[in-house]
Amino acid sequence: MTEITDPMPDWEKRFRAPRVSLPDWAVDAPDRSLFVSNATGTYELYAWDRATGGQRQVTDRPSGTTDGVLSPDGSSVWWFSDSDGDEFGIWLRQPFEGGEDVPAAPGLAPSYSAGLAVGRHGASVVGRSTDEEGTTVHVVREGAEPVEIYRHRESAGVGDLSHDGTLIAIEHTEHGDAMHAALRVVRLDGSPVAELDDTRGGTRELGLEVLGFAPVEGDTRLLVGHQRRGRWEPMIWDVASGEQTDLAIDLPGDVNAEWYPDGSGLLVAHSFEARGELWRYDLASGGLTRIETPAGSVSGATARPSGEVEYLWSSAALPPQVRSTAGGTVLDPPGLKAPESVPVEDVWVEGPGGRVHALVQRPAGTEGPLPTVFEIHGGPTWHDSDAFAAGPAAWVDHGFAVVRVNYRGSTGYGRAWTDALKHRVGLIELEDIAAVRDWAVKSGLADPGRLILAGGSWGGYLTLLGLGTQPDSWALGLAAVPVADYVTAYHDEMEALKSMDRTLLGGTPEEVPERYEASSPLTYVDAVRAPVYISAGVNDPRCPIRQVENYVDRLAARGAAHEVYRYDAGHGSLVVEERIKQLRMEIDFVAARLAGAGPAGRTALEGTTEGGGPR
Template identity: 80%
Template structure:
């Protein structure tokens, strides 16, 4: 083992979490407290629901009969399960079975009332998933992605073999299946731009593949990537929930942001909703098809509205200030939603005022409210969210927590990780750099060719504000993130070596060229879009954005955690980076664990964060002479 390198023991054991007694710190309780997703209900059996919970210490699927109140655990796997779908009749629970988080597997199904698991589509070989739509008559459309075939979509009818209805090398996916099971909406990127999808709607043959007839006929195509100075993306939000209704709810970017419109795929008529709301807007149908439940996101907060299609009137659905991470309209018109804020743990709420589903056991302790900061950056104003310990003056040791995606954003929502750092005396700054969603199309689409370097320019601008404002101690700055945030962490440590005292990268891209060749097939088109070509076609761009290119310039101690089964940020490219650190005796720790792109086991998450906090405290102490947490 090289000098400066330690390797904490590899973990992954599934165990029942300890009770939240007085000796358990608040930061651990926030992870261990039972969490719930918003229950998904069956359209034709709305009393039956499916949700995800960590009640056993691992995130698994649960069935819930709302009439009887009965609940049962559906899945029980060492590394957890979160991908599940309830059939419209409420009779079946579909769930995706991969191997230890590698995301490569098959769909299984289990009766809602309980029973043995069985292969949901026996005729389809294992693959990466590319969408799933389960119809009311049992017709199902399954999306698959493999190295050999690219993306393929298959229609499966009860008692029949799967029939392929779509194939392309570029990325694509199942958008939705119409209410009567006759139409399929497909999101595809055949034009070669994986960040801006086009839409195609096809009609299924009465008997797929019978008598040599084609299994589908094309009904309509919608493509906003052509004809303008900049390509625009489209997204399927869902068919109208009415038999014979050919209206499709679509997300578009024609006015510089995401917003919905209604597209009648039979007539071709597009109905612009023209919603007078700033920021990004999404929507889903009310169950009777008369209106839309609108989810509005603006400046890291979100709220809900109802849009009446007949009167074209928008009315507010009352929710507290914070973030709505999921919402659904019930058949009785009530709206249920999953809400939280930085200070308040998640709650499944209803506009009726009733408690929708109350998790068992202890409640997660709250945390500090978030502060908004706007900083002038090289590409425009950068929004950052700041968590600071209550009653503590700066300058403070500060964690720059960088989000993944990159097409995602931090919001005023509860997160146990930042709250843990705050409990240990750190300020936490979360930057919504260029590439983040929620700030308009141009902000999200800025990541082209100078991949990674653009985001780091915005992070540097916020870092300068944090130091000059007196919040952050310039000698005790931690750059940290997971996935794309882990990539930016390693790239930042190499391109801004004097700016950071410690780096913490979870499941990162560390050697981008090797990652491209090893990662799951569906991600390669996205990378080619961002860079303008493959590593062989534009090697200079890949080299300029590759953390491995700058590894010899890294001065800060580095902590890296990586899942050995990760298909998104594969382990070989992480090992390449670690080997380079070790070869020159750079101070680092690497932790490998038996999972994929992150862990669904609560105790594993706690162990990793504990190691990261201890690593930062240990190395910042050598800078300041005192530990950030006062130890």
Template identity: 85%
Template sequence: MTQQTEPTGSDPADALPNWEKRFRAPRTGLPDWAEDAPDRALFVSNATGTFELYAWDRATGGQRQVTDRPNGTTDGVLTPDGEWIWWFSDTDGDEFGVWMRQPFGGGDDEPATPGLAAAYPAGLALGRDGGAVVGRSTDEEGSTLHVVRPGAEPVEIYRHAESAGVGDLSHDGGLVAVEHTEHGDAMHSALRVVRPDGTTVAELDDSAGGTRELGLTVLGFAPVAGDSRLLVGHQRRGRWEPMIWDPLTGETTDLAIDLPGDVGAEWYPDGSALLVVHSHQARSEMWRYETATGDLVRVPTPDGSVSGATARPDGTVEYLWSSAALPPQVRSTTGEVVLDPPGMKAPPSVPVEDAWVEGPGGTVHALVQRPAGEGPFPTVFDVHGGPTWHDSDAFASQPAAWVDHGFAVVRVNYRGSTGYGRAWTDALKHRVGLIELEDVAAVRDWAVSSGLADPERLVLAGGSWGGYLTLLGLGTQPDAWAVGLAAVPVADYVTAYQDEMEALKSLDRTLLGGTPEEVPERYAASSPLTYVDRVRAPVYISAGVNDPRCPIRQVENYVERLAGRDHPHEVYRYDAGHGSLVVEERIKQLRLEIEFATRHLGTPTHLGTPTDQPGPAGQPGPTGR
């Protein structure tokens, strides 16, 4: 099979295969703007070959690179007045560090939170008085929240052993919204609003001690002076949807937004309406909801997925849009493209098709991309991370690369995925990993029986939680898969629990019903290491040596067992954390995966121009793992 390339021209980049161009093409994230200085914006771009933060003065058009670090930077926030950029500084992707700040117009970086030691970040809210509320998490202290003011020592206003974080800060700085899991259920947060001195104003808790399994999340305080209303996401009707809560009066206002699927929202800048982003069956829509009248008006967008949106002070909406076939663009409801980085453009890919398959726990939704020609095809089951996430009709360079190489790609929104209601998301508890793989197996059987997939050339692949499911699937379904490709996986669940960051320990206790000492049989049943001697397919593993989510020691334990039985495998270790923000590393990681799969499947392929740059492309899930 051969790869598609664009016609060769004078630019050397023209000779690159399309799959590399999709990674190398400059792209930008959705710009964030300063609340009181909307012409000052901050965005993420890979223009230099590494994802970094960029400042944009929209009044002058001037842009400049803010951060420049070997492993990239993506976490940054503007102060409300637009004078400062806060960014999170960790070490080689380990996610453990401190907040720094830099003047918007440029200058030296300086510590933003003097007096606070390094920690995992747990939310940040910046005030109009120059202060901030900083959330932190460490194994020793648990979750802590601190008020930081210029020239003063940080003041701790919250501490608990379970996971918690900063939700938001009210417009006047007098109220702090806290998301917490003090009841012990890390999948379903409760809310507390406190004053800057830590005294409690109000509580909102739908969990009822964790028995009802209903969660809440902070969507944001009203963005106008004198308004104490807090927009909250809730699951009272079996899905995510917004409501308004005033913590000063205790009043809650239900919002009559009759849309299927999960519904999120944020305020318009004048507080008169909500921008609703509606996710259903792997696609997105946007709506404007008038809080005074309840009127719901569609905000037109093309078919596909909106991965971020923001309402501007003039009432227009800017959003990051893509589809499986078309690369992402930052668009406006004015019809304009807001940011169009210069240089190479990412080639399109093929559209995604929907498959609905009956599984043991209900109907499973899968997304399918087909290469040119007639099937059955060698097929990659690309399993998403999270686990509470979902694949959507959005542009992704990795599946597109496999399609270019003649593979069909199937992505399964297994039980545990978001976007299909609370019951679907919560179904994976206690039989963790095994439930998800039942859904993958049902879709695999459909793919084979429909003539899409060649049963002798099935690849199970994924990163983070998807990497975990890959290794678990290779051991529990050994006859089903010809090759396994696991990036930054959980491989030995007990050791992973011992070494991972505290927030993930809380998640694992929720998912499995306790610690490894309390429910050892569940950890054993859900651990890939338990089934390693049953694995038949060749295994490729990539792992970051600084990964706090899927730590390296537990990967080495699994690899040692493979090596002990002389099983065919390769391991790629790299000096970063849970994935990579460096384009060359992502390309090399995928190149190694494709080479490994095609070599063991006996499928010829041409990988294009080689690269000598080291590094991987882990595929972390956006939440959890």
């Protein structure tokens, strides 16, 4: 009897296996939920009636859809409709049970989204951002023209709408620091109620964020995230009386929180050293009780009216699951299950700015030196964690070690670590990556002749910058949706990112040209010696295509080894087969250029599929 083998490799199964997000639920109709899934091969929104068990697909677009919100009464789904991933569009509304999509805010022209709060008393709040207008905030009522209540050139966003629909919390950066927002609470007519600004005086760089109004009618308490003790943590601000209640939750690392539905406590999400856990904070007693979750990362959590907590959990080794403290899995998509991968190892390396945390995965049972991919995260205000990721797992399957570095600029290690990259943008992060690279070689993990620098978005930017400023350190580069020419990127990108770049670099390219020059990969393109693979979305508003083409033209002009893949989407793709295609092309690019045997006597790219898509 001939044995039948599965022709699909595990790395592709991890992408194709159906996934679901943590379901959001309607505040006044908790049996009605909304989630995102890739079940059709494209990430789309799904409505779920928990009372009947019925599920239906809400959106169906070639480029996918992930931005959606339920109305408080559960009667409708609001979803953001853009064009081919360009993030520029309008909000549409569809009945929960299905039906025609209609504009949710008639009269508002397309824009980038700057927040949304759907109200329960006939008024909703829509934030918009355009290059011409900056940020505007509008109150939208059924059958009436939208009313503009806020406008400013600097970036801002809708934070929340109070339970009774009378107060709006806005995060704004009118002071010009896009990394550290201030808060303003206004009435529906735009008249001011209260202001909270930890940046005043220019002597402190402290940010605030809206975590949500109390879920009680007439309650004027607002849950706020602050950085007054050098990390993110919550406090309660009564916007009517001005009273601020310091919760002083004694946990290391960053602390986030949201209200329990009855307002009696807070669901606390604690992030520390690339792991996450959950706690309940009782507002009456000040008691803190741990909610048991497995070791790994909690990517989202919500407390249900009945008291149980639902959360999205994974680890580097185990695929995501939506779990409940009541027991079991809440939402388990049918069909193919993602194969497991290998766990991460924690590494701490002394760097020029302090200890750098890195996460390492290697093929089971192997010893170095191994071909090694440095997979650099985007953001930059983000961090890699002990969470399941199909990309790194694919490289491990092909015999590579994978190293992920939480460089200065990353979140989760305190405010000073996150803010450290200002002005020497890119160069600071690469110092930390270089320190971990040196450790990887000296420890025997990595083969210095088979080191690959890779990443997407900000990670793609650091890849190109690293290939030019550290040309002797890397054998190959893989840059997805990168910043490649910082000056052109600034002029072409969406307005909110212009604000962020002015904050990071201290001004516009015309005001501080020397900083943009020092931080731009284009400045160092002639020093690049490693073959480089670049992929870019032609509709990308964050890392626009023209600045990528400028960099590629410079590579081509001197005959440097490179390949470019352009695809019809924005800042990445929501189509599963497109994601697989892009990774397959990266694997094939490496296979064609990286010589030498991999671990256990096999080639480093054993099992690579043929092809890699048209050029």
